[in-house]
Amino acid sequence: MFLRVTIILQTLALFASPITAGLLLSTPHGRTLHSVAAYGVFTVTLLHLIAAILVWRPGGGSPRPIAYAAGFFGLTLAQIALGIAQVTTLHVPLGALLFGLSVLQLSRVPAWRRAHVAPVSS
Numbered sequence: 001m002f003l004r005v006t007i008i009l010q011t012l013a014l015f016a017s018p019i020t021a022g023l024l025l026s027t028p029h030g031r032t033l034h035s036v037a038a039y040g041v042f043t044v045t046l047l048h049l050i051a052a053i054l055v056w057r058p059g060g061g062s063p064r065p066i067a068y069a070a071g072f073f074g075l076t077l078a079q080i081a082l083g084i085a086q087v088t089t090l091h092v093p094l095g096a097l098l099f100g101l102s103v104l105q106l107s108r109v110p111a112w113r114r115a116h117v118a119p120v121s122s
Contacts, residue, residue, distance in 0.1 A: 002051050002054070002055070003048075003051045003055050003065060003109060004106075004109045004110075005051075006044060006048040006051045007048060007102065007105055007106045007109055008106060009044045009047070010041070010044045010045055010048050010072075011099070011102040011103055011106055013040045013041045013044045014041060014095070014098055014099040014102050015099065016037050016040070017034070017037045017038070017041060017095060017099075018095065018099075019037075020033040020034040020036070020037040021034055021092075021095075038083060041076060041098075042077075042080060045069075045072055045073045045076045046073065048069045048072065048073070049066070049070060049072075049073050051069075052065040052066045052068070052069040052070075053066055053069075065109075072098070072101065072105075075094065075097075075098055075101075076098065078094065079091065079095060079098060082094065
C-alpha cells in the first residue's frame with residue numbers, strides 16, 4: 001500500500017511541475033514555485049525508491065519495483081540537472097516522459113484491498 005501511495009504522490013508532483021513551469025514564464029515568483037515543485041518531485045521519487053526497497057526486503061515481494069524506482073530516480077536527477085543547466089530542449093520532453101512513466105507504473109501497482117475473511121464455523 002505504501003508503494004502505491006508514493007507512486008500517487010509522485011504522479012501528482014509530476015503533474016504540478018508543468019503548471020509551475022508555466023508560472024515560471026509568466027510571474028515574477030515562478031522560478032521559486034518551479035524550484036519547490038522540483039524539490040517535491042525529488043523527495044517523492046526518493047521515497048518511492050525507499051518504499052520499493054521496503055516492499056522487497058522485509059515484505060518478501062519482487063525486486064522488480066526497485067529497478068523501476070532506481071531508474072526513475074536516475075531520470076529525475078537528469079531532469080533536475082537539465083533544468084539547472086537550462087537545456088529546455090531536453091528538459092521539457094523528459095518531464096513529459098517522466099509523467100507518462102509514472103502514470104504507467106501507477107496502473108501496474110495493484111490497489112490495496114481488504115481481504116474478506118469468511119467466518120470460521122466450528
